[in-house]
Amino acid sequence: MNFAILLAAGTGSRFGKAVLKQRARLAGKAVYEHTLERLQNIPSIAGILVVTNEDMLGERAAIKKKFPKVLDVIKGGGSRLESSYAGLRYLAPIAEFNSKVIIHDAVRPFIDEALVGRILSALEEHDAVDPVIDSTDTVIIARDGYIDKIPDRRHLKRGQTPQGFNFKAILEAFDRAMSSGKELNFSDDCGLFLQFADGDPRVRLVQGSEDNIKVTLPIDLTIAEAIVRKNQAANFQRTGSLQGKTVVLIGGHGGLGVAIATRLEEIGMRVVSLSRRDGLDVCSARSLESKLRKTRSEIGPIDAIVNLAAELHTGDLVEQSEENLEAMVTTNLLGAIWLARAAFPILAETNGQLLLFSSSSYMVGRKSQAVYAATKAAISNLAQGLAQEWEAAGVRVNCMAPSRAATPMRAASFTSTDDLRDLVTPEQVAIKVEMILSANASGTTFLGSCVPELC
Numbered sequence: 079m080n081f082a083i084l085l086a087a088g089t090g091s092r093f094g095k096a097v098l099k100q101r102a103r104l105a106g107k108a109v110y111e112h113t114l115e116r117l118q119n120i121p122s123i124a125g126i127l128v129v130t131n132e133d134m135l136g137e138r139a140a141i142k143k144k145f146p147k148v149l150d151v152i153k154g155g156g157s158r159l160e161s162s163y164a165g166l167r168y169l170a171p172i173a174e175f176n177s178k179v180i181i182h183d184a185v186r187p188f189i190d191e192a193l194v195g196r197i198l199s200a201l202e203e204h205d206a207v208d209p210v211i212d213s214t215d216t217v218i219i220a221r222d223g224y225i226d227k228i229p230d231r232r233h234l235k236r237g238q239t240p241q242g243f244n245f246k247a248i249l250e251a252f253d254r255a256m257s258s259g260k261e262l263n264f265s266d267d268c269g270l271f272l273q274f275a276d277g278d279p280r281v282r283l284v285q286g287s288e289d290n291i292k293v294t295l296p297i298d299l300t301i302a303e304a305i306v307r308k309n310q311a312a313n314f315q316r317t318g319s320l321q322g323k324t325v326v327l328i329g330g331h332g333g334l335g336v337a338i339a340t341r342l343e344e345i346g347m348r349v350v351s352l353s354r355r356d357g358l359d360v361c362s363a364r365s366l367e368s369k370l371r372k373t374r375s376e377i378g379p380i381d382a383i384v385n386l387a388a389e390l391h392t393g394d395l396v397e398q399s400e401e402n403l404e405a406m407v408t409t410n411l412l413g414a415i416w417l418a419r420a421a422f423p424i425l426a427e428t429n430g431q432l433l434l435f436s437s438s439s440y441m442v443g444r445k446s447q448a449v450y451a452a453t454k455a456a457i458s459n460l461a462q463g464l465a466q467e468w469e470a471a472g473v474r475v476n477c478m479a480p481s482r483a484a485t486p487m488r489a490a491s492f493t494s495t496d497d498l499r500d501l502v503t504p505e506q507v508a509i510k511v512e513m514i515l516s517a518n519a520s521g522t523t524f525l526g527s528c529v530p531e532l533c
Contacts, residue, residue: 079124079177080198082117082240083165086110086130086184087154098133099293100184105306106462106521109293112187114145120191122198123147123180125172129154129165130184162267163252166245173245180240181267185293188305189240196284197242205247205278208268209286210235238286241268251275307525320516321346324380326373328360328417329353329387334435334480337504338384338511345512350377353387360387361408363416370420382515383421384433385414392446403449410453411460418464422473429472433514434461436479436523454479458523465521474520480507 086100100110107115117126128134128141128151138151152168154161162181169179178201182189193209200207213234219226248267251274255262264270268281289305291298325342327335330351339349352358352369359365374380389409391402414434421432437454444451461477468475480502514524 079172079174080122081169081173081177081179081245082123082126083162083169083179083181084110084113084117084126084128084184085154085158085161085165085181086128086134087161088131088158088185098131100130101134102293102299103462104187104293104299104302105523106465109187109302110184111144113182113184113189114141114148116187116189117182118145118147120189120194122191122194125149127152127165127168128184129161157262159252159255159262159264159267159270163256166249166252169245170249175246177245178242179245179248180242182240183292186239186290187293187302188287188289188291188309190287190290193287193290194240197240200282200284201242201244204280204282205244205275206268206271206281207242208266208281208283209238209240209290210283211238211286211288212236235283236286237266237268238290238292239266241266243267243271247271247275247277307523318516319346320381320512322348323382324348324350324377325382325384325515326370326380327351328358328366328383328385330384331355333386334504334507335386337508338386341505341508341512342515348377360385360413360417363419366413366416367420370424374424379428380424381428381430382433383417383425383430384435384511384515385417386435387413388435388437390447390450392450394446395448398449406449406453410450411456414457414460418460418475422468422471425473426468426471429474431474431476431515431520432461432464433511434475434477436461436477438479438525461523462521469520474518476514476517476519476521477523478507478511478514479523479525480510 088098088100101108104112114126114128117123124147126145126147127149130151131154135151135153141151142148149172150168152164155164165181166179173179178198180194180197197207197209213231213236216228216231217234218228248271251271254276255270255274258274262270264273272279272281289309291301291305293299293302320342325347327339327349329335330339330349331353335351335353339351342349350373352373356369358369370383387409389405391398391406418432424430425432434457436457437451458477458479461475465475510524
């Protein structure tokens with residue numbers, strides 16, 4: 079059997095925030111949850127042991143329920159090595175003679191099956207394996223504020239986790255180290271193995287992954303978010319066919335709504351579009367609740383609700399009318415909030431999905447679009463927060479931030495200096511909406527307009 083020890087007992091002194099780095103939010107979930115989810119889905123790993131600090135022990139039952147492969151959540155030691163040893167001692171009565179174990183940092187959330195496969199394969203012939211990647215920077219050995227020497231970069235690698243071991247070999251090495259009375263200043267488990275292994279102490283190197291970053295500093299979360307977005311199109315999984323399911327498009331009679339409705343009807347979905355022409359006022363909580371409740375009673379269960387209603391008025395803040403500014407804030411943000419409140423009980427019936435629309439402006443404010451961009455950035459955060467609140471009810475919430483699309487709303491805001499070459503078509507956006515509605519994701523902001531699997 080193959081086991082994984084997940085080290086989540088760090089204090090995060092370099093992270094510089096009140097929250098522990100393993101608890102920091104990444105795409106709507108704690109970093110350690112992403113790591114556990116990846117390990118849970120790797121077939122070659124039979125059991126996972128979480129070694130953590132006092133702060134997370136109270137979540138033992140919840141973690142085991144959410145991730146069935148988790149054998150237990152135990153308290154770690156005062157150092158990384160002590161936590162690794164605690165995990166090994168716990169597994170000792172369970173592990174078989176030929177068991178293998180990988181020891182992984184909880185704050186490396188992008189572990190994948192291919193990487194684990196390379197490690198386990200190498201362990202067929204070696205007792206210890208370390209995944210590494212090339213050093214792209216020149217490494218300097220410093221002494222007293224000066225360069226002492228510059229090693230040949232061709233021989234320098236950056237070590238990662240998980241580090242893999244044949245269980246008996248690493249446990250015996252730890253037993254010897256812990257009883258040696260020596261000061262153990264190793265930064266990882268392979269370092270200890272090199273010095274205390276019985277027999278061949280060599281550590282086999284295998285190719286690591288550039289995506290397998292460690293969240294150590296706040297900037298690493300920004301990089302991790304980019305990796306999450308990059309992986310979304312490649313790694314999404316369908317929850318099942320959309321054929322025969324019902325979707326309600328809010329603001330669906332114009333712009334993107336027509337293309338989305340056409341696409342979803344083509345794949346067999348039942349589409350109901352609601353907008354001003356139906357008497358719907360997206361700025362009114364009462365109107366949204368009444369119209370959705372009436373629609374539910376008339377057509378039956380609703381599997382998804384997509385919010386396309388939006389207002390865009392360009393111009394410098396101090397020059398725009400109060401009416402236009404209020405229209406953007408009320409329609410784009412407050413309207414989405416009222417819609418979410420009205421949609422929740424309806425979507426809870428079907429374990430459905432609420433899809434909110436943001437914009438390519440959500441990451442960067444643009445001149446003459448400051449208020450519009452601010453409302454769209456808020457939509458992304460709203461989706462992440464609601465995904466966490468509604469997880470127990472089985473309701474997914476996602477956000478779509480399409481590239482600049484050729485819509486009437488966009489055309490009305492074009493200026494003579496706009497570069498229109500990168501505009502995407504409404505049909506491309508519709509394909510991405512189909513993908514999101516069929517995906518198992520929640521709390522995710524999907525960027526762009528299309529994915530290779532569906533285009």
